[in-house]
Amino acid sequence: MHHRLSKVLLALPPAAYLVVFFAVPSLLMLLASFRYPGEYGGLAPWYYIDDGQLSLDLTTENWLRLVESTIYLGLLLKSLGFALLTTLICALMAYPLALTIARSPKRHRDLLLLLVILPFWSNFLVRIYAWMIIFSPQGALSEGLNAVTGLLGLEPVNLMFSSTAVIVCLVYVHLPFMILPLYANLEKHDPALLDAAQDLGANARQRFWKITWPLSLPGIYAGGVLVFIPSLGIFAIPDLLGGTNGIMIGNVIKQQFVEARDWPFGSVLSLVLTAITLMLVAIAGRFGRPKGTANG
Numbered sequence: 001m002h003h004r005l006s007k008v009l010l011a012l013p014p015a016a017y018l019v020v021f022f023a024v025p026s027l028l029m030l031l032a033s034f035r036y037p038g039e040y041g042g043l044a045p046w047y048y049i050d051d052g053q054l055s056l057d058l059t060t061e062n063w064l065r066l067v068e069s070t071i072y073l074g075l076l077l078k079s080l081g082f083a084l085l086t087t088l089i090c091a092l093m094a095y096p097l098a099l100t101i102a103r104s105p106k107r108h109r110d111l112l113l114l115l116v117i118l119p120f121w122s123n124f125l126v127r128i129y130a131w132m133i134i135f136s137p138q139g140a141l142s143e144g145l146n147a148v149t150g151l152l153g154l155e156p157v158n159l160m161f162s163s164t165a166v167i168v169c170l171v172y173v174h175l176p177f178m179i180l181p182l183y184a185n186l187e188k189h190d191p192a193l194l195d196a197a198q199d200l201g202a203n204a205r206q207r208f209w210k211i212t213w214p215l216s217l218p219g220i221y222a223g224g225v226l227v228f229i230p231s232l233g234i235f236a237i238p239d240l241l242g243g244t245n246g247i248m249i250g251n252v253i254k255q256q257f258v259e260a261r262d263w264p265f266g267s268v269l270s271l272v273l274t275a276i277t278l279m280l281v282a283i284a285g286r287f288g289r290p291k292g293t294a295n296g
Helices: 002-032 061-068 072-101 106-121 125-134 140-149 163-186 192-198 203-232 236-242 251-260 263-287
Strands: 049-051 052-058
Touching: 002 263, 052 203, 061 072, 061 263, 072 106, 072 163, 072 203, 072 251, 072 263, 106 163, 125 140, 125 236, 140 263, 163 203, 192 203, 203 251, 203 263, 236 251, 251 263
Parallel strands: none
Antiparallel strands: 049 052
């Protein structure tokens, strides 16, 4: 009984946090998604009184608008593609780096990890503006690239306001979120397993694919979620670097709340994004669970 009470007390603060800052706002957005937009923005009253009778003023038009329009579904699929590509690139770049850090001498690991998290010491927008300078038509990168394309007789390339600029910056911003979980996983691997496999005649490639890779999958799943979810809903990078070519679903949500002032439809898009996020977290939790962990 005392052990069960301790569990409840330990779980109460995070559960209360989730209820207050996730469940309640999600419920409010769900209710808002069935209301009409206000005449001057925001939300219209959800009820009216006619001849002393209370009547609800709710609608499903916002959800039908999402289903009937191919524009928003297309943007959602595009955003999913951008987030998936960002996650794959981050995984390909982060794995060898995380493995190198995990297998480096202990006296060097702190410095290497410090270099990984060093970009977090500067403001997010400052880093994005730096990429705007790099990708600008007058920048050294664009001028050098266009000089090469000119010699080859090709059309000039505009890196700014393109999907390429968005993907590059998404990878740059989220790469540490893939490296750190991978390092935390790889650093815990028992070297005796690799030594035993080597004694049994396994070469380096076999040791990696039979031992290191399967044991590192929970780190990949965790890093994938940490990269995919924020990449899916981000709006600052597409706003500053993507232009009309790099617009994502996060930009549309921001436009609905801030510019169009259509809060009900913005709530619909936000709920769809939240549902996708929860589904991905559930999948990552299912496949990221170490083998041999008992259910329940």
